[in-house]
Structures are given as C-alpha cells and as structure tokens.
Amino acid sequence: MFATLRLLFTCATGLLSLNCFAYAPxxxxxxxxxxxIAIEPLNSETPYLTTSNREQFFPPASTLKIVTALASKLALGDEFQFKTELQSNQRDLVIRFSGDPTLTRDHLKQLLQQAKQQGISHVRGDIWLDNSAFTGYERAIGWPWDIIGVCYSAPSSAIxxxxxxxxxxxxxxxxxTTRVYTPEHFPIYVTTAAKTVSKQQQESTRCDLELQVSPDNHYQLQGCLVERSKPLPLRFAVQDPSLYTQRTLHSLLTQLDIKLxxxxxxxxxxxxHFQSVATHYSVKLPELLQTMLRKSDNLIADNLTKTLGAQHFALPGSYGNGTQAIKEVILQHTGIDLARNKITDGSGLSRNNRFTSEDMASILRYIWQHDEQLGLIALMPSSGENGTLKYRTSMRKAPIKGQxxxxxxxxYGSYNMAGFGLDKNGKPSTLFIQFVADYLPxxxxxxxxxxxPISQFEQLFYQDVIKFSQLKPKK
Structure with a gap:
C-alpha cells in the first residue's frame, strides 16, 4: 500500500542528513x-521531511480556523467586540444585532432591564429585531443536510x-416507548416516536436514533434508543434563530412586566430618530479567538467571517464576501496569495473547502514570525492539555503531551492537524502539517x-515532529 505516495515522499537535508525513504508511519x-505531510524548521524553509504533493488540494476542515483567526486579527484588531444595542424613538424599540455568537438570553434580559430602569415599561409601538448586519445563507454551501440538527452546525445569523x-x-x-424533556425557557418543540430497544435488538435491526427538523424549530426523534437507566443528553441547532429570539423576547417581556x-x-x-438606551458588548477579539481555536467553535468562526466581509466591503456580511475578504486581507497584509484555494466558510465545516498544505505552512510561518504582534500561538490548543487536543488518543501521553x-x-474521511512543535524550552521551533483525506478504515x-489506524499513524508522526523540534543546533 501507498506505493505511489512513497515514490512521492522526499526527505530534505536539514539539521539531520537523511536519505529518501518509505515513511513507515x-x-x-x-x-x-x-x-x-510536512515538518519544517521555523528558522529555515528547507523541510526536514515532506511529501511532494504540497500543491494538491485537501479538505482543511477546522484547520481553516487558523486562517480565519489570522484574517480577523489583521483586519478587526484586538479591541474588536460584537455590539448589540437597544434603541428607542419614544414609541418603538429596535434591537440592533451584529451576529454576536456569545449573546445569551441573560444578556438580552439585561438590555430590557436597563430600558425599564430608564422608564420604558410600556412599548406603545413595535419591537424590531434588526437582522441587517448579515445577508444571504445562514448555512454555507457544502454543509451536509444530515448534520443541520446538531449544534456544531448551528446557523450563522445576525440575530x-x-x-x-x-x-x-x-x-x-x-x-x-421514549419520552423527551426540554427546559421550559427554550421556545422549541420536541416530540419523539422513537422506540426503546435492547442492544441486541438495535444491532440486529440496525435501527438508530434519528432526528427530523423543521424550519419552525420543531424537532422529532425517530428510530430506536437503546434502553438506558439515565437520560441521553441532546443538543439541537436552532433552525430559525429569528423565531427563537422572537419567542424568547416575548417570554422576557412577560417576566419583566414590560407591556407591548x-x-x-x-x-x-x-x-x-432612534436613540441608544442600552448596549451589550461581547468579550474582545483575543478571547473570542481563544474559544474559537481551542473549542473549535464553528459559530464564532463563521460570524467573524461574515463580519470581515461586512467591514471589508462596507456591505452586509455574507459567506461570499466574508471568504473573499479573508483572502484579500491576508494578501494585503502578508503577501500570501490564497486565490487558488477554495474557501466556502470560515469554520471549515463545508465539504467544499479545499486547501494546500503548502499554503497552510505559509500561514503558520507568518503567524510565528509575527507572534509578538499577533499573539495567536498562545490561543491555540496544546497537545493533551487543553481544548480539542486534551483527550485526543494520540496526544494524551508522553512524549507527545504538552509538546x-x-x-x-x-x-468525513479527513483527519488533519496544523501547528507547531516545541523545543526543549517550550518554544515553537518547527511547523508541521498533517492532511489525511479519504481515510476509510x-x-x-x-x-x-x-x-x-489514524491514532497509530499520528503517534509516530508526532514523535517525529517532536524529535525534529528538539534537535540540538549545530555549533
């Protein structure tokens, strides 16, 4: 196996002199x-080892968030915050949403409480939920239909x-039979027609638990649930964020005794003639990016992407202008031309995204070269210690943990990693790329x-990353 790949595999002369070989992992x-794959010293562009297919396209998946983070830092700056503002013209209220991915029911309640403290206890007109910050699709082209009900594919919306x-x-x-429970404060409808079956019955019939969603935030569970003594926790992506917010606002008005x-x-x-009544700001960009990178938060990534588009083109943000803005911002600030890469969203969730390992290496090298100004490396996950890498099988133990x-x-079918290997002082000394596609064991x-198999490969590959990262420099 991998006969073709082995012919393509090359080992360049770096601090170690290596001959071309079939890479055992x-x-x-x-x-x-x-x-x-590639492992490159940061103080030189001559790789320690690499495949020669660095210009071929691979689905980047969530490694694309590195690119989104860099563009956000360059264009928006560390002081950037999402702003949600409540305004009044003495008759109507308007809530100006900006796509804040961290806005909660409690934040919305606080805005209304501040309005009531200023004497607004009776709205004689309407309350407007302004969604004009973004336009176009709330899900990117290439998002699979079968994941739209789960939270990691929550729609990217202004509201x-x-x-x-x-x-x-x-x-x-x-x-x-089965039954479902939904906390009262969530204005959604969940029903179940799923059957309770034994593990043996489930395996023999191949009957799985399935979720059907409808645009009015109605969810129905079907299929089979294996019998269990404790409830199975569920998390659903809101299908219509505007309707969800509308219903939540109705509930809050009643709770706060504000008449509409x-x-x-x-x-x-x-x-x-609307005047500001109350304003809520999100945390600043570095904290948003830390959550985005460590938790691989798709909603933050995509709402930042649309915000980039809105700022760069002075238009309502969209996936189309946001992803174009990412390319133009990075080219203008870094000289790295990403034009050949297909970027459909900022999160990497779309199956249409395509990226080369060569261009990802250029992004990583720039981030390292400008780390003092950008501060992005400290926001990324550390192997076996935090974020999405804390419990990764190939990283949980020495010698890879923390390195x-x-x-x-x-x-689907792709397992990627992009980042830095640390020297013995805990400082980045190499960059490495792992793009694995069409992985179907x-x-x-x-x-x-x-x-x-992917864990076995990764353990050996990451050990090589660490080995090269901790080489003693020649005197």
Missing part, C-alpha cells in the same frame, strides 16, 4: 488514503442567541478494542 493508514443551540434529553421507557401594544417584528424599521501547539480538523467484527 504511513503503513498504518488504510489503502486508498491520501496524505500530505444569534444562546449560541443558536438548545438542550433537551430523551428517556427510555419500560413499555418500549404592537408586535415583535424581524427587520430594520424605516423610522429614524505540540496545533489546530485539529476533521470532516474497515471495521473489525470481532468486537475487540483496537487502536484506530
């Missing part, structure tokens, strides 16, 4: 996988509340626990 990956994500739970009943004569409307009012700073990324039917 690749033997652990299933036949048919595509791989582009965003509670991360566009709600919680529920499903219970198995003794009579073969008119309606809660979606859009921007035509009237003028890499990197961003992971995975979509055969399932073993004996039921015995095994280490996944």
């Amino acid at each position: 690749l033997d652990h990956l299933p036949s048919g996988s595509r791989v582009s 965003t509340l509670d991360e566009n994500c709600v919680q529920a739970s499903i219970y198995s009943n003794d009579n073969g 004569d008119g309606n809660i409307r979606i859009g921007s009012p035509t009237q003028n 890499l700073i990197a961003k992971s990324g995975s979509v 055969m399932k073993k039917g004996d039921g015995k626990p095994t280490i996944a």
Whole structure:
C-alpha cells in the first residue's frame, strides 16, 4: 500500500542528513488514503521531511480556523467586540444585532432591564429585531443536510442567541416507548416516536436514533434508543434563530412586566430618530479567538467571517464576501496569495473547502514570525492539555503531551492537524502539517478494542515532529 505516495515522499537535508525513504508511519493508514505531510524548521524553509504533493488540494476542515483567526486579527484588531444595542424613538424599540455568537438570553434580559430602569415599561409601538448586519445563507454551501440538527452546525445569523443551540434529553421507557424533556425557557418543540430497544435488538435491526427538523424549530426523534437507566443528553441547532429570539423576547417581556401594544417584528424599521438606551458588548477579539481555536467553535468562526466581509466591503456580511475578504486581507497584509484555494466558510465545516498544505505552512510561518504582534500561538490548543487536543488518543501521553501547539480538523474521511512543535524550552521551533483525506478504515467484527489506524499513524508522526523540534543546533 501507498506505493505511489512513497515514490512521492522526499526527505530534505536539514539539521539531520537523511536519505529518501518509505515513511513507515504511513503503513498504518488504510489503502486508498491520501496524505500530505510536512515538518519544517521555523528558522529555515528547507523541510526536514515532506511529501511532494504540497500543491494538491485537501479538505482543511477546522484547520481553516487558523486562517480565519489570522484574517480577523489583521483586519478587526484586538479591541474588536460584537455590539448589540437597544434603541428607542419614544414609541418603538429596535434591537440592533451584529451576529454576536456569545449573546445569551441573560444578556438580552439585561438590555430590557436597563430600558425599564430608564422608564420604558410600556412599548406603545413595535419591537424590531434588526437582522441587517448579515445577508444571504445562514448555512454555507457544502454543509451536509444530515448534520443541520446538531449544534456544531448551528446557523450563522445576525440575530444569534444562546449560541443558536438548545438542550433537551430523551428517556427510555419500560413499555418500549421514549419520552423527551426540554427546559421550559427554550421556545422549541420536541416530540419523539422513537422506540426503546435492547442492544441486541438495535444491532440486529440496525435501527438508530434519528432526528427530523423543521424550519419552525420543531424537532422529532425517530428510530430506536437503546434502553438506558439515565437520560441521553441532546443538543439541537436552532433552525430559525429569528423565531427563537422572537419567542424568547416575548417570554422576557412577560417576566419583566414590560407591556407591548404592537408586535415583535424581524427587520430594520424605516423610522429614524432612534436613540441608544442600552448596549451589550461581547468579550474582545483575543478571547473570542481563544474559544474559537481551542473549542473549535464553528459559530464564532463563521460570524467573524461574515463580519470581515461586512467591514471589508462596507456591505452586509455574507459567506461570499466574508471568504473573499479573508483572502484579500491576508494578501494585503502578508503577501500570501490564497486565490487558488477554495474557501466556502470560515469554520471549515463545508465539504467544499479545499486547501494546500503548502499554503497552510505559509500561514503558520507568518503567524510565528509575527507572534509578538499577533499573539495567536498562545490561543491555540496544546497537545493533551487543553481544548480539542486534551483527550485526543494520540496526544494524551508522553512524549507527545504538552509538546505540540496545533489546530485539529476533521470532516468525513479527513483527519488533519496544523501547528507547531516545541523545543526543549517550550518554544515553537518547527511547523508541521498533517492532511489525511479519504481515510476509510474497515471495521473489525470481532468486537475487540483496537487502536484506530489514524491514532497509530499520528503517534509516530508526532514523535517525529517532536524529535525534529528538539534537535540540538549545530555549533
């Protein structure tokens, strides 16, 4: 296996003199996988080892968030904050949303409380929810239909509340039925027609728990739930954020005893002369980026992308102008031309995204060269210690734990990593790229626990990253 790849594999002369060889860790990956990897010293552009397919395209998955983070730092700056403002013209209220991915029900309540403290206890007109900051699709082209109900694919919307994500739970009943529970403050509807079955029944019938969603924030569970003594926690992506916020606002008005004569409307009012009543700001950009990178938060990434588009083109933000803004901002500030890469969103969730390992290496090198100004490396996950890398099988133990700073990324068939190897003083000394695509291992039917092929490959590859990162420089 990997006969073609081995012919492409080269080992360059760096601090160690190496001859071309078949890279043994690749033997652990299933036949048919595509791989582009590299380990490069940061003080030189001559790689320690690399594949020669550095210009081929791979799905970057969430490693794309590194690119989004760099563009955000360059264009928006560390002082950037999302702003949500409540305004009044003595008759109507308008809430100007900006796509704040961290805005919560409590924040919205605080805005209304401040309004009431200023004497607004009776709205004689309408309340407008201004969604004009963004336009176009709330899900990027290339997002699979079968994940739109789960929170990591929450829609990217100007009116965003509670991360566009709600919680529920499903219970198995003794009579073969199921029941669901949803906290009262979530204005959604969840029903279940799922059956409770034994593990053996589930395996023999291949009946899984399935989720059906509808645009009015109605969720129905179908299929089978394996009997269990404790409830199964569920998290649903809000399908219509504007409707969700509209219903939440109705609830808050009742709770705060604020009377509304008119309606809660979606859009921007035509009237003028609105004055600011109360304002909520998100945390500043570095904290947003830390959450985005360490937790791989898709909503933050995509709402920042649309914000970049809005600022760069002075238009409502969209996936189209946001991803173009990312390319133009990076070219203008760094000289790195990403024109050949296909960028469809800022999160990496779209299956349409394509990126080369060569260009990802250029992005990483720039980040390292300007780390004093950017401060991005400290915001990324550390192997086996925090974020999405804390419990990664290939990173949890020595010698890899704590020796890499990197961003992971995975979509169907792809397992990626991009980041830095640390020297013995804990400072970045190498950059490395791992793009693995078309990874489709055969399932073993004996039921015995095994280490996944990707984990076996990664352990060996990351050990090499560390080895090269901690080489003693020549005197």
